[in-house]
Amino acid sequence: MILDYRGFDDTDFADRAAKQVEQGHRLGASGLKEFKRLGLFLRDGKGKLIKVDDPKLDLAWEKAGELGMPVSVHVADPKAFWEPYNDKNERWRELKSHRNWWFGDRKMYPPRMEIVEALVRVIERHPKTTFVAVHFGNNAEDLEWVDAALEKHPNMMIDLAARIPEIGRHDPQKVHDFFVKHQDRIVFGTDFQVYDRLTLGSGGDGPPPTDEEAGVFFQKHWRWLETNDKSWEHMTPIQGDWTISSIGLPPQVLRKIYFDNARRLLGRSLPPPVIRAASSDRDFDPDGNASKPQWKKAPPTRIEYSLKEGSPRPELSTEVRALWTDKAVYFLFTCPYTKLTTFTDKPKAERQGLWDRDVVEVFLAPDASNVHRYGEYEVAPTNERLDVLISPGNSDFPWDSHFTSSVKVDEQAKVWTAELRIPMASLGGDLRPMRGAKWRLNLYRSDRAGNVFLAWNPTLSPTAHTPERFGIIEFTD
Numbered sequence: 001m002i003l004d005y006r007g008f009d010d011t012d013f014a015d016r017a018a019k020q021v022e023q024g025h026r027l028g029a030s031g032l033k034e035f036k037r038l039g040l041f042l043r044d045g046k047g048k049l050i051k052v053d054d055p056k057l058d059l060a061w062e063k064a065g066e067l068g069m070p071v072s073v074h075v076a077d078p079k080a081f082w083e084p085y086n087d088k089n090e091r092w093r094e095l096k097s098h099r100n101w102w103f104g105d106r107k108m109y110p111p112r113m114e115i116v117e118a119l120v121r122v123i124e125r126h127p128k129t130t131f132v133a134v135h136f137g138n139n140a141e142d143l144e145w146v147d148a149a150l151e152k153h154p155n156m157m158i159d160l161a162a163r164i165p166e167i168g169r170h171d172p173q174k175v176h177d178f179f180v181k182h183q184d185r186i187v188f189g190t191d192f193q194v195y196d197r198l199t200l201g202s203g204g205d206g207p208p209p210t211d212e213e214a215g216v217f218f219q220k221h222w223r224w225l226e227t228n229d230k231s232w233e234h235m236t237p238i239q240g241d242w243t244i245s246s247i248g249l250p251p252q253v254l255r256k257i258y259f260d261n262a263r264r265l266l267g268r269s270l271p272p273p274v275i276r277a278a279s280s281d282r283d284f285d286p287d288g289n290a291s292k293p294q295w296k297k298a299p300p301t302r303i304e305y306s307l308k309e310g311s312p313r314p315e316l317s318t319e320v321r322a323l324w325t326d327k328a329v330y331f332l333f334t335c336p337y338t339k340l341t342t343f344t345d346k347p348k349a350e351r352q353g354l355w356d357r358d359v360v361e362v363f364l365a366p367d368a369s370n371v372h373r374y375g376e377y378e379v380a381p382t383n384e385r386l387d388v389l390i391s392p393g394n395s396d397f398p399w400d401s402h403f404t405s406s407v408k409v410d411e412q413a414k415v416w417t418a419e420l421r422i423p424m425a426s427l428g429g430d431l432r433p434m435r436g437a438k439w440r441l442n443l444y445r446s447d448r449a450g451n452v453f454l455a456w457n458p459t460l461s462p463t464a465h466t467p468e469r470f471g472i473i474e475f476t477d
Contacts, residue, residue: 001029003060005037009045018059021067030269031070032060039075039115040103049110052118053125061122065129068268068460070157072132073122076115077101078166079141080240094238097204113139123153130265132157132187140166143178150182157265158182160257161189162201164224165234168244172230176247183253184311187261190221201236225249225257252314260312267310273457273471275301275443277322277329279435286330286419288408295332298323303445303454310458318360318445318454324433324475327425333360333379333418333445340381340409340416341448347384352397354378354386360418361444363390363470366431371440371467375401375426379418383407390465401426433475440470 001024007013021032042050052075064071080091085102089095095102103109116138123131133156137146140163150156160167167175179186193199197208200217209217220235228248234240249257263270278298298321304313316336323330341358343351355361358381365374378386387403389396402423409416424431433439443456444464459466 001031002033002035003057005042005050008042008050008056014056014059017057018063021060021063021069025067025069028269029069030266031072032064034071034073036074036077039118040109052115053121057122058125061126061129065126070130070132070265072134072159073119074134074138075119076112076138077103077135079112082109082112090240090242093204094202094240097238120149120153123156127153127155130155130157132159132265134159134189135161136163136167141169143167143170143174147178147182150185157185157187157261159187159189160221162191162236162239164221165201165236165239165242165244168224168234168246169242172228172245172247176249179247179249179257180253183256184261186257187265188221188258190218192217202239204238225254255314256312263305264310264312267458267460272469273301274474275299275320275322275441275456275471276474276476277324277433279475279477280323280325280330283325283327284330284421286404286406286421288406288417288419290332290334290408290417290419294323295321298332301443301456303443303456305455305458307444307453307455307458307464308460308462310460313450313452313454316445316447316450316452316454320443320456322473326432328421328423329364329433329473330422331362331418331420331443333420335360335416335418335445335447337414337416337447337449339449342380342382343384350386350397351384352386354380354384355446357446358448359386359444359446361446361464362420362422363442363444363464363467364422364473365440365467365470366424368438368440371470374440374467374470375422377401377403377420377422379405379407379420381407381409381416381418383418435475435477437475439473439475440467441473442470 003017003020038050038052044050061071078091080089081101082104083089085104137149137158139145191201198214200209200214217235223229224244224246227246229246231243231245234244276299280294300319300321302317302319304317306313319334321332343357355378359378362377363374365371373391376388376390383405385405387401389399403421405418405420407416407418445454457469457471459469
């Protein structure tokens with residue numbers, strides 16, 4: 001969403017701006033975008049530029065933080081856009097086609113870094129709001145400045161959109177090291193746009209790009225991030241006549257930049273994940289055998305993000321499959337590990353607190369209209385079990401679901417598997433899976449050696465008991 005600045009001079013504008021953010025959130029907005037208006041184009045009733053750090057906007061930035069909405073901000077532009085408007089300017093081809101992108105008239109526009117530093121002051125004033133300083137911190141030509149800004153402000157992130165031609169001019173080893181250092185703070189972006197014509201990062205007055213050229217545009221992004229190629233023509237020639245050199249990032253960093261960081265950034269607004277449970281032609285008792293023919297027809301999903309932060313832990317990526325019959329739902333967990341942490345004593349009754357060691361967990365709510373009533377099923381690598389019936393204001397520990405399980409630990413491969421059978425009769429009423437039905441659930445795994453509690457759909461809170469964040473299990477053929 002974007003803000004409507006009409007009535008900026010009114011005394012109640014600050015409150016109305018915050019209410020705009022609230023309304024956008026209520027209508028489904030994932031975040032707030034401020035494109036290149038503040039400090040350059042928007043003016044108040046007296047004709048003065050509205051500054052990026054105008055106090056009237058503080059309530060809006062604060063409200064975005066309260067609602068978990070990231071704020072994406074574009075201020076300023078490359079240095080050349082403030083340099084003389086003539087054919088000696090290294091961005092002349094681009095500026096000729098976009099005269100309104102030139103800001104070198106000091107009577108109309110402030111110095112470039114004055115605008116950039118104003119954004120930094122906003123980020124500093126609102127530490128509980130996440131800001132994405134787009135276009136590589138709005139200062140891609142100064143790697144050291146962006147590095148220092150990220151170090152100082154943990155609530156600041158950056159993206160790559162339309163700035164690889166500038167970033168790629170730096171020493172590739174320094175850029176590589178920068179990306180590794182800030183791998184959790186960088187989001188992939190391109191400024192690829194589709195209107196009546198394609199825009200590949202930038203564009204001019206020439207013929208519109210073709211679909212084939214769009215493919216090359218993306219391939220060059222991947223080439224720059226993934227290879228070590230030197231001195232090659234970048235993906236947006238109109239932005240400047242120079243070459244760039246690739247930075248050869250490792251796979252674990254690439255994954256974060258391409259996907260994981262954006263997922264964490266937008267986690268509160270993503271649709272719930274879906275696991276599809278395949279039908280089984282017969283019921284069976286769990287024996288820990290993951291090679292059963294039934295399991296091969298069940299498509300896998302993965303648990304690999306931390307419960308509270310939504311941070312990726314691919315080294316502990318846990319595969320889960322689901323099956324169903326008209327009597328029970330089955331789950332198969334395959335868990336890589338480095339060291340198992342379990343209770344060593346054998347209790348006489350179910351152990352409250354089993355979750356304080358390594359476990360896998362299923363939270364299953366068969367009645368989608370009453371998601372706050374659900375069964376909690378836990379299994380440890382020792383095959384110790386715990387089940388609890390959860391309802392608003394009550395945790396029924398004496399409840400017995402009669403669920404069964406079997407565990408196998410492969411110490412050589414460092415993998416433990418847990419197979420669970422959850423009978424539907426235990427939940428009461430006439431609850432039976434049916435083809436096409438969708439129930440709510442979440443899946444968890446505690447790994448103490450890895451110091452992490454993983455969630456299939458991160459709750460983004462300290463507790464797994466957040467049914468509003470449950471995903472979906474769909475019963476298929």
